[in-house]
Amino acid sequence: MDGVLVSRSGLDDLISDLTQRGYEVLGPTRVDGAIVYDRIGSTADLPVGWGDEQGPGGYRLVDRGDEGLFGYTVGPMSWKRFLFPPRQDLFTVSRSNGTLTFNQAEITAPERAFFGVRACELAAIGIQDRVFLESGFVDPGYAERRRSALVVVVECGTAGGTCFCASMGTGPGCSGGFDLAITELPGDPIDYLVRSGSPAGAALLEGLGGRPAGDADFERARRVVEQAAASMGRSLEVEGIRDLLVDGPEHPRWSEVAERCLACGNCTLACPTCFCSTTVDRVSLDGDAVRSRRWDSCFGLDFSGLHGHSVRATVKSRYRQWMTHKLATWHDQFGSSGCVGCGRCITWCPVGIDITQEVRAIREEAVR
Amino acid sequence: MTGKPKLAVWKFASCDGCQLTLLDCEDELLAIAGAVEIANFPEASSAEIAGPYDVSLVEGSITTEHDAARILTVREQSRFLVTIGACATAGGVQALRNWADVDEFISIVYAEPEFISTLATSTPIAAHVPVDFELSGCPISKVQLVEVIEAFLQRRKPDIPTYSVCVDCKLRGTPCVMVRGGVPCLGPITRTGCGAICPAYDRGCYGCFGPAESAKVQELMKAWEGLGVSDSDIVRALRTFNAAAEPFQEVSDSYAR
Amino acid sequence: MTQTIAPEQSWAPMLPHPYRVVGTVVETQDTVTLLFESLSDHQLRFRPGQFTMLYVYGVGEVPISIAGNPHLGGQLVHTVRAVGAVTRAICGLRPGDVVGIRGPFGTGWPIDQVAGRDLLIVAGGIGLAPLRPAVIEALTQRESIRQLSLLYGARTPNDLLYKDDLIGWKASPSIDFEVTVDRAHSDWWGDVGLVTNLLPRVRFQPDRTTAFVCGPEVMMRVVARALRTAGVHEDRVFVSLERNMKCGIGMCGHCQYGSDLLCRTGPVAPYSAVADRLKVDEL
């Protein structure tokens, strides 16, 4: 694989190159005490020198006192927001001359560069690709937006307190599926190894100054990633997990976790792979009918509603549905795990319920 | 007379904010007025058309003998009765009297207590008559009000979710204030509808839409304790605009003990 | 990633096609059968047991099984019971009204696997709707099937669907048809009691039998158990399951039933595959 070594200004050049090529460049920014993805114009818009501390139900930004551009892990937002927006119109219907005319809602798919996609997030995009593109039907909006997205990965140099991508086999390094991949190589000055993973990436790489990367540079990058792999805040044993969960619907742990779980739905909405949605039909008092869809959560009571009742009336059944789907039945439905080990569901659960801990508890008591 | 459905707006003990919400639907107001006949809405019109009414929007809680009788006649005249707001749906802020001695309350506010006639409690409309649909919120949301009226006219199920504020917080993309700032937030147990505004303005949700479906009040309060919130502050937080809603009341009572 | 994806761009699986109501039959107090004709070049070719997503202007969209003859092109038949807003709106449609239809979706009854076997069809209530195309199909392939039976249970005689069909089937030598109700007046000619009580009435050789069962979940469980006791292999008993559905194409997540997304790998499934799941509450 080709690669070049650049300094921070090289990344600035990359961002302006992307902008000049007509991409809206989105990347990590620091807003209201968290790192969220937003438009960036240069590396100065990145959370320079910031890191994060994450634990179950807790997230704090910390000043690292360095000049690193990528010294944090994933925040509350994921790229799903841009590929599968929270609210979308599906179609409009007009009624005239005694018939209905259905019109596909306009799809907005601006050319976007996702700058700073982590390995787990790239894997999550891959999982949603299977849901929306590769399982028989194609979601046209998702397809358009996916096609218009250029992916610039950043490999992780430190893992967060709730990360377990190493367990899920999705990170912290990246070997493909991106247009460009960046690894931040600590030192004075900090170097950035930029590799390309697609023709589009190669074209961008060509325009980038810097010097061609040599074996030693790739070795440095490998060590950075290795270090991140060694610092995972969490781990999850995946061996045999499908059967463990599918065969254990009456495990006492489900009732136990249901006591603590608020059924608030945060975990599902923060998760980069959760794809559930509901539809809403509306006719304005003076206009056409519209059908739209918006994110939904299996923690809602209505989610499993059949006329007159809900199948999953208890929180126990909803938590079980969520975790079993994520880690077990996802394999049956889409041929992979539904979890990439990003840790968002752990960090952003207001009461700090930890999926890795729950799996461990189910395993231990199953053994006993 | 037109064949349009007749709409009436009724007021009981309240601040008028929920019925003002109807006038605040600036973009939809004239369309609504075109689709229904606004037959009785004293705040906006001195014209009054006799009942029965197809839809009644009822604001406010029952706090006097007179109102307890009046709501019965409202119900009789209404085909579809929608309560609007925390007062009508849960008793409102004035339900704080339910924990106090009303005579003492009267003497605090009025110099001549014998002039005031009032009930000892503030109760929601559903405690007096059957209610067909409840819109929560202090105040209700404009979007939800329009949705209920439209859905009624189109005979469809209104899109009024009963899950938590957190869902809309995430849809909106607000980083959770509780997780990122340790700010106590009632969002996880509060019904969505406001659009998750408080966290977007960097404060915890204060529960003005009342309890969500499956609200795990006790469990959230345990997490609040972990953030260092005192028992008395927990009681205050649960006793505001939906204090008498059962899931809130039960837990505030347990902390007050 | 531009390179890896090349979907048919124009294909919009969420976009309904206009269909016009051309006839209605009031089946019972709350159930109506409707006939639709396509107003576009969209034509529905379906297998018995599949369903469509039926959209009523401004009210909503719901999954409804196709209840017509799979060999009759041109007309789409649905039988709908009014239970909520959308189904009520469907039942209130008049000839000339236009709706939106997408589909067909889902797996069907494995009618192509019954040649040389006994076919036992068991329906409860509205569950006869998705089975009707299977009955019709079985009758057209009658020679290849050994014994063909239909057992049908409803709440009361007034709740029976397709009364003309029932009379025809009762009279037909090609199919053994038995019917029972939960409650009845004295002028009722059929049985009273559970549909499982009818099993001994019809002939089938358990080891050569395939069964299609559709009705409320409890009913399907009871029938499947009775069939197992009778010696029918669970692999050969097929049931049709029901979950909330919002998209019909495996993208909304609502119809999950353990490992299945019922709109894609269901609603029809062999009992053996779901027996364990049917034992779990709230799955």
Place this chain on the structure above:
Amino acid sequence: MHDERTFDVPYLARVEGEGALYVKLEGDRVVDLSFRIFEPPRFFEAMLRGRLHSEAPDITARICGICPVAYQLSSCNAMEQALAIELPRELQQLRRLLYCGEWIESHALHVYFLHAPDFLGYPSGIAMAEDFPERVQTGLRMKKIGNHLMTVLGGREIHPINVRVGGFYRVPRRSELDALIPDLEWGLEAALDTVSWVAGFPFQDFERDYEFVAMQHPDEYAMHEGRIVSNRGLDIAVEQWPAVFEEEHVQRSNALHARIRERGSYHLGPMARYSLNSERLTPTARRAADQAGLGPICRNPFRSIVVRAVETVFAFEEALRLIDGYRRPAEPAVLVDPGPGEGHGASEAPRGLLYHHYVLGADGVIESARIVPPTSQNQLSIEEDLRTFIPTHSHLDDDRLQWELEQAIRNYDPCISCATHFLDLTVDRD
């Protein structure tokens, strides 16, 4: 015409809340008159006891859904005095901007929906829309802009969530405010047009020599900062309110009546503010007032609709000025160190001066609260207007007289939700 007449309006329409009017006439002599407020009492002062100082803005907002910002700002002012907090200028100006939103919304509602129909002979703004669709659309759009301003600053228009003792929870970015400018500029034009429209209405020839009471600020048209002054020499700091004013509880009403000790009734609201502060209006508003022929003082309550329209011009113009000068404060709020204290706070609700008083115990817990809303202060003045008005208009037939009387009440834009709430008129002529 009969000698004795009774007018009984058991439920006054197009006012906020529930009130009634009963009038008994003998010839042109008023033998009995009562403007009654029967909005059920809600006991806010009592409910506030034992709550934290920080809860007052959100709780008192619920007294009135029509002017929640007034309650929030008066309570903040009182709490900040009790806790000896000074707000930096930028935060005060941001509060003023929020208040502009409420003035615009409330005034547009009153002018277009509650009051104009009286002059043009319609039962409601909605009915008026059939003949004057563009006018009403204009009113709606102005109202919407006011609401939008409140939503951006306060989170929502009714019971905003962003006001706290010490400032705000979050202060807007410049870009969020800049986005409002085009609408506000449109609104300013529309408000000017509104002034000329309402100035042409047919007004009753009626004046009274009121004691006008309003806040006054040396440099600005006062909204939530300044002293309390009157045209009869009153000039006090807000904390002197209890020394000068008193409240009386009358049997017929669930609201308390206020009066100036030893002097009696006074008049609050747009007309009072205008008459005391007209030279401090923004230039365009000042010009609009001149063109409408208002002069520096207005004593005809029927013309209050013109004053409201002028104040709407002012609020748009002021909002634009405030946005122009906006610099995002470094901190959204001043740190509050809760403790014991006593504070008085006032601000100019769209309907007039709203006064709050609190005594705080240890940890800033409220020990006592007193809230005096504008409508209860105006009650005496309303009754006196009616008493003065009737004898010269008793020749009118019952329907007409009742219409005029109701209009005379609506001149005050009475907010009975505040005064506790509803208007319902009984005129008895025997």
